[in-house]
Amino acid sequence: LLHPDQADRLRVVLVAARNPLNIGAAARAMSNFGFLRLRVVHPYHLSFREARSAVGAPDLLKNAEVFSSVSEAVGDCSLVVGTTAVGSRQVDHPVHPLQDGGALICAHLETAPVALLFGSEKRGLSNDDLSYCHWLMRIPTRQEHDSMNLGQAVAVCLYELIRTQSAPSHEMEPEAASHAKSQELERMIQSLLDALAASGYIKPGTEPATEEKARRLIRRLNLTSSDAETLTGMFAKMRMRSRK
Amino acid sequence: LLHPDQADRLRVVLVAARNPLNIGAAARAMSNFGFLRLRVVHPYHLSFREARSAVGAPDLLKNAEVFSSVSEAVGDCSLVVGTTAVGSRQVDHPVHPLQDGGALICAHLETAPVALLFGSEKRGLSNDDLSYCHWLMRIPTRQEHDSMNLGQAVAVCLYELIRTQSAPSHEMEPEAASHAKSQELERMIQSLLDALAASGYIKPGTEPATEEKARRLIRRLNLTSSDAETLTGMFAKMRMRSRK
Secondary structure (H helix, E strand, C coil): CCCHHHHCCEEEEEECCCCHHHHHHHHHHHHHHCCCCEEEECCCHHHHHHHHHCCCCCHHHHCCEEECCHHHHCCCCCEEEEEECCCCCCCCCCEEEHHHHHHHHHHHHCCCCEEEEECECCCECCHHHHCCCCEEEECCCCHHHCCCCHHHHHHHHHHHHHHHHCCCCCCCCCCHHHECCHHHHHHHHHHHHHHHHHHCCCCCCCHHHHHHHHHHHHHCCCCEHHHHHHHHHHHHHHHHHHHC | CCCHHHHCCEEEEEECCCCHHHHHHHHHHHHHHCCCCEEEECCCHHHHHHHHHCCCCCHHHHCCEEECCHHHHCCCCCEEEEEECCCCCCCCCCEEEHHHHHHHHHHHHCCCCEEEEECECCCECCHHHHCCCCEEEECCCCHHHCCCCHHHHHHHHHHHHHHHHHCCCCCCCCCHHHECCHHHHHHHHHHHHHHHHHHCCCCCCCHHHHHHHHHHHHHCCCCEHHHHHHHHHHHHHHHHHHHC
């Protein structure tokens, strides 16, 4: 996630959002990704009231600021970015794909406030809305179906912002410390071979080949110590029964 | 976007989804990002019918396949990935953050089918569902509010897959072609369980726990088709002998 100061400089601005569920979904994604400053511009008042009073609405929705024009809503921001679908024919603005736009926004957020604008479900941002934007950002959707749901568009854009920021992760190999030691593997392989011998799987004369095959297979598996212990126990039990 | 052949190898699997709006939103995000294969596992039937017949439902929702178990829904996939919230306490599976997991999935999709599982809105994936997963993928949400809306989680994960594609990602999965399919693994797990039952390893009343434990262990192992076949044969032989 972004540093809280940085995240606090982003204003997510919903312009003329129509559906209370979408307003709620946008707020929820903001909360998930740590962006808490929501602004709405001339929302349909009933919708907005409904979204705000919904059960489980995040606090940031209750604290949302309402504006009657885009101009006021972006007033304190030194970078204003509009979001747009692939198909739109905006030739007057530079357009950045989301991947690149995300990095530009994050850089700006280090020192100054940024407004990220989303248009209404039906029409997107109007030409007038766009006239406040420094540039546009485009989510890379399919041409055959380029128009995204508002709540999902907000989620994807905000994810890109925190993604850009995340350093390479540390949790990739949670169990690296517990990789089975060779001796544990050997004990397990022996237990498997005993069970196979008792079951008649190994034909006389083929012991070395079977052992090599089993060992090669087991070694490839990247077992943990506890896996090896479990399997050793299983094989031991199978062998005992075969012997009876 | 991904190459169509590659996108066509991904199965988005919704397990026990409850809300028709969420099912519709998941389908819409799939359509936006070019993934057209939706599978649903024991959905609430009314919800699913409602989602399917909604005005503007994408074709892929109408073509969705319905399954009565996770096992069947992932049967033809050689990589099964579960999605999870930050707070969940899954210690038995490797967990990759979304950024890294996306690259692994894309590499696998170059040659073989992958299932991406999403749990129900309320409970996420159950332990039984998780036992079919090779590893888990985590969306980097805030700890204070980690649970994402289903449709938004699907959108963000799929965006990561198409995003990853713009960067080169080769050499990651050299043996992708021969990864064991889920149905091959299931056959092998069944064969192991039969042998364990015949040997007396499984105490009465502990069958489900043993099955889950065995499945989770086996899924983690990254077996090839030929490994699975070898082991299935070994276990079958052990069981036969135990029965005599």
